[in-house]
Amino acid sequence: MAPKVLISDKLSPTAVDIFRNRGIEVTYEPDLGKDKDKLAEMIGDFDGLAIRSATKVTDKLLEKAGNLKVIGRAGIGVDNVDVPTATKKGVIVMNTPFGNSITTAEHAIAMMFSVARQIPAADVSTQAGKWEKNKFMGAEITGKTLGVIGCGNIGSIVAARGIGLSMRVIAFDPFLSVDRALELGVEKVELDELFRRADVLTMHTPLTDKTRNIVDAAAIEKMKDGVIIINCARGGLIVEEDLRAALDSGKVGGAGIDVFSEEPAKENVLFGAPNLVCTPHLGAATSEAQENVALQVAEQMSDYLLTGAVTNALNMPSISAEEAPRLTPFAKLAEQLGSFAGQLTETGLKGVRVEYEGDVAEMNIRALTSAALTGLMRPLLQDVNAVSAPAIARERGIAVEEVRREQRGAYENYIRLTVITERQERSVAGTVFTDGKPRVIQVKGINMEAELGDHMLYVTNEDKPGFIGKLGTTLGEAGVNIATFNLGRDARGGEAICLVEIDEPVSPDVLNAVNALPLVTQVKLLSF
Numbered sequence: 001m002a003p004k005v006l007i008s009d010k011l012s013p014t015a016v017d018i019f020r021n022r023g024i025e026v027t028y029e030p031d032l033g034k035d036k037d038k039l040a041e042m043i044g045d046f047d048g049l050a051i052r053s054a055t056k057v058t059d060k061l062l063e064k065a066g067n068l069k070v071i072g073r074a075g076i077g078v079d080n081v082d083v084p085t086a087t088k089k090g091v092i093v094m095n096t097p098f099g100n101s102i103t104t105a106e107h108a109i110a111m112m113f114s115v116a117r118q119i120p121a122a123d124v125s126t127q128a129g130k131w132e133k134n135k136f137m138g139a140e141i142t143g144k145t146l147g148v149i150g151c152g153n154i155g156s157i158v159a160a161r162g163i164g165l166s167m168r169v170i171a172f173d174p175f176l177s178v179d180r181a182l183e184l185g186v187e188k189v190e191l192d193e194l195f196r197r198a199d200v201l202t203m204h205t206p207l208t209d210k211t212r213n214i215v216d217a218a219a220i221e222k223m224k225d226g227v228i229i230i231n232c233a234r235g236g237l238i239v240e241e242d243l244r245a246a247l248d249s250g251k252v253g254g255a256g257i258d259v260f261s262e263e264p265a266k267e268n269v270l271f272g273a274p275n276l277v278c279t280p281h282l283g284a285a286t287s288e289a290q291e292n293v294a295l296q297v298a299e300q301m302s303d304y305l306l307t308g309a310v311t312n313a314l315n316m317p318s319i320s321a322e323e324a325p326r327l328t329p330f331a332k333l334a335e336q337l338g339s340f341a342g343q344l345t346e347t348g349l350k351g352v353r354v355e356y357e358g359d360v361a362e363m364n365i366r367a368l369t370s371a372a373l374t375g376l377m378r379p380l381l382q383d384v385n386a387v388s389a390p391a392i393a394r395e396r397g398i399a400v401e402e403v404r405r406e407q408r409g410a411y412e413n414y415i416r417l418t419v420i421t422e423r424q425e426r427s428v429a430g431t432v433f434t435d436g437k438p439r440v441i442q443v444k445g446i447n448m449e450a451e452l453g454d455h456m457l458y459v460t461n462e463d464k465p466g467f468i469g470k471l472g473t474t475l476g477e478a479g480v481n482i483a484t485f486n487l488g489r490d491a492r493g494g495e496a497i498c499l500v501e502i503d504e505p506v507s508p509d510v511l512n513a514v515n516a517l518p519l520v521t522q523v524k525l526l527s528f
Contacts, residue, residue, distance in 0.1 A: 003305040005048035008032040008039055008055045011074055012294035015050060022302040024048075040064045048072065048301050053281075057081040062089050070094060070304050072297040075284060077234070078314060079207075087315040092304065094312050095385070096296040098153060100289035105157035107283045108202050108232040109165075111256030114277045115228050116141055116200075118254075121275070139228075139253075142166045147198025149214065150205030150233070151176045151186065152381070152395055158202055159186050170194055173205075173396065174348050174380055178422075180397025188348070195222040200230065206381055207234035217242040226253035232283040235259040240269050247273040258283050314385045330360050330415070331371040333430050333438035336452050336528055337417040338375025340428050340440065343526050344458070345376075351399035351420035352376065358407035358414055360432075369402055372417055416442070446497050448488030453501035456526040462519040463489045463496040470517055471498065478510045495521075 002025045007015060010030040019026040027046070032039050033055030043049065043065045050072045051057065057071060059082050071081060073095040086093050114120055117138035125132050146162040148155045151171040162169045169186040172194045181188040189197070191214075201223070205211050215229065216239040229252055231238055240261055246252040247270075254275035260268055263281060270276055284293075296312075303309040310316055334354070354369050373389035384392055393400055399420075407414075416429035429442035440450045450456075457475075461467055468487070475482060481503045489496040506525060515523045 003047040004045060005050060005301060005305070006032075006042065006046040007050045009050075009052035009074075010054075011050060011052065011297075012291050014291055015074070015294040015298040018295065018298035019302060022306060024302055024305060036061070043068065048305055050074065050297055050301060051080070053077070053080055055080065057086070059085040062086060062091065065089070065091070070301055072096075072301040074290075074293040074297040075100060077206075083315055092310060092316050093314045094297065094300050094304075094310075095314060096293040096300070097312060097385070099293035099296050100284035100286075101153045101157060103286045103289035104232055104283035105154050105161060105204075107258060107279075108154075108158050108204070108230050108256075109161050111230050111232060111258065111277060111279070112141065112200055112202065112228065115230070115254035115256045115275060118275060120277050139226075141200070144168070144199035145170060145197050147172070147194040147201045148186070149173075149191070149194065149201065149203045151181075151184070152204065152392060154233075155202075155204035156184055156395060158204060159184055167200075170197060174345075175377060175392070175396040175398060176348065177350055177397030177399075178348075180395070183397065192222060195219055196224070198227060199224060200228045202230040203233045203237050205233055205237070207236045208380060210380055212236050213239045215239065215243070217245070220246045220251060223252070225251060228252075228254045228256070230256045232256075232258040235261040235263060244269050244273050247276060250274075312385060327363055327367060329432045329436045329438060330363065330368055330413070333432055334368040334372040334415055334417070335375035336438055337415060337428050337430050337440070338372040339378065339528055340375075340443075340452070340526065341417055341419045341426060342376040342379045344426065344524060345419055345421060348422050349376075349396070349398050349419065350422060351401065352393070353401040353403065353418040353420065355403040355405065355416040355418075356414075357405045357409070357416075358412050360413040360415060361404040361406070365402055365404065368415070369400065372415075373400065376417075376419065411441070414441075440499070443488065443497055443499075444490075444495075446488040446490050446495070448486050448497065448499065450484070450486035450499045450501075452526075452528045453483060454528060455502050455505050456528065457498070457500040457502060457506070457514070458522070458524045458526050459498040459500065459514060459520060460522040461496050461498070461517075462521070463491075463493050464519050467496075467517070467519050468498070471500075471514065474513050474517060475500070475502075475510070478506070478513065480504075480506055480510060 004025045005019055007028045016026055016028050040061055047067055048070045052074050062085050068091050070092045076097050078095055081093055083093050118136045122136040144167055146167045146169045148159050148171040151173040159169045163185050170189045171186045172191045176188055214237050256277045258279045259281055300311045354372050356365050370389050373393055374384055377384045411431045414431050418427040430438055430440045432438050483501040486499040511523050
């Protein structure tokens with residue numbers, strides 16, 4: 001029986017043609033995504049669901065999707081898909097990360113010119129029969145400093161366009177190496193320096209815990225008077241109330257906003273502010289981009305449904321059907337090791353070394369390295385997946401080294417990931433036991449054994465008597481339930497590490513209380 005795909009949003013007819021030409025039965029209901037009840041009634045009959053942003057794939061919808069195998073998002077963002085629930089249900093979530101990069105970059109440049117020259121307001125005034133040349137005195141772009149937050153696929157295109165306009169380009173991106181910055185012709189800077197120096201600030205980063213509200217009142221206070229702010233990336237990067245106050249006061253000279261904290265933005269605190277240009281999330285809205293992402297998502301979904309090939313999946317490494325049973329637990333281990341290191345990495349990445357020893361060295365290590373890079377970069381780049389991770393690493397000039405070795409130690413298989421930053425090297429190693437479950441067996445050269453749960457407290461401290469009791473008491477008094485307690489040290493009285501599995505994430509107050517304990521050198525909440 002032919003696989004069945006439902007398209008519940010407006011996609012290019014190209015997508016429909018590709019599915020049908022590949023022998024897949026396709027139902028095209030472009031307005032169905034707006035009717036969640038009807039969609040829930042229909043979804044149970046389909047193997048694949050192709051969407052854009054209108055369809056909300058919630059846990060409730062996934063409960064009804066008994067036959068669903070793959071969700072394809074024509075575009076980058078998957079904010080409208082409950083990826084964790086889809087993963088638990090065994091549903092692959094794919095996106096098309098590179099189909100609309102140029103379109104979005106061009107929109108950011110267009111917004112910059114629109115704000116700098118006050119084009120929308122001047123157009124309205126002129127068509128109203130006024131002739132207010134003195135009112136719309138603009139600013140030149142040439143020679144100005146363009147600050148780019150996030151210099152990945154889209155950000156690097158914006159940077160190149162800025163250089164072509166004779167602008168000085170500075171960039172903040174934790175994954176951007178010095179060598180890659182030189183190749184792009186941009187100057188790599190820290191975030192505070194970018195705030196101080198930029199005449200125009202443009203954002204091209206995903207919305208994560210680290211980037212949410214990255215532009216707030218405190219950040220704006222550091223900026224030049226009259227700075228122009230552009231956001232064509234994600235709503236939530238800017239505290240909209242703070243931007244409105246800065247526009248009203250003149251601290252911010254103008255802003256171009258394509259994305260909002262709540263969409264559709266029928267009302268917003270920014271509306272009516274002086275020298276504000278707004279568009280309704282048009283960054284990817286060109287015929288070329290829509291055609292590209294429609295073609296890509298249809299091809300990717302068809303490949304998976306017909307052959308089992310996985311491309312651009314956010315929740316599964318690229319593994320063939322033959323390799324899957326043996327490779328999957330090692331892919332999970334590699335991703336966990338990457339995530340462990342990524343959540344502890346605070347400075348720019350220069351390189352990554354992944355060492356494979358024993359039986360695992362004979363496997364498809366390309367997929368394993370992709371899984372490791374995915375885990376490493378996901379804390380800052382939530383849209384990264386096992387396919388795009390190597391390309392993103394190359395874009396940012398991150399050197400990736402793979403090492404294969406025969407078994408030398410006690411473990412039949414062994415993976416060690418070393419992160420090389422501008423300040424230090426940090427390594428974490430693990431293995432897969434016969435039960436198929438990954439274990440962390442070494443952190444920073446300190447031996448231990450820990451199975452990683454959903455929420456882990458990472459605590460480093462001086463090895464002195466009584467510390468473990470004080471840590472347990474502090475967590476107990478805070479109502480934190482401990483599932484497992486894993487310990488290791490480099491030497492008696494030296495550096496020690498505690499990996500504590502807890503049932504729920506803890507508040508900043510609890511982290512501060514642990515950090516205040518004598519002998520503690522670092523505390524971090526890790527999530528897997």
